[in-house]
Amino acid sequence: MTIKEFIERDNEKLQQIINEYPKQVPCNVVAEYVGCSPENVRAAVDGGSLGFHWRKPGRLTGGNCIPTSKFVRWMLNMEV
Template identity: 50%
Template sequence: MTGTDKIKEFIAQDTEKLAEIVEAHPFQIPVKVLAEWWHCSEDSVRNAITQHGYLGIAQRQPGKVNAGFVIPTGHFVRWWCCQFGVQ
């Protein structure tokens, strides 16, 4: 198997994993699910949301200490596909 074949296989498997996530979470993807997929901590995903804002939405209610995190599935899939050229 060539390097190019390995990359194509990796992308196909990654796309299949995204399809499984979309099927299981059609409206909002839990932070924990992305952390498990990306092999990182939930805090890393939350930091990406609060620092960059492109993965999802972080909101802190007035008078509250903790923020709530939402990753809309449609938004995430569009971002992912644009980032990695998945059609």
């Protein structure tokens, strides 16, 4: 595979994610795309580098949100 083919294939995958998840991308989809576990993606979200994480008072677990626009910019190394 050439570099050009690799980039084209990667861009096609990214375009599919944008089309399927125009508002928010699930952690498991991001994990599959970048080749890591959903837990690692949640840790990145919890750290604030990839999305938003929240925890309600009295709850042990929290929620995550990976906005599609933030994810795409992060993947393309673009300024937000």
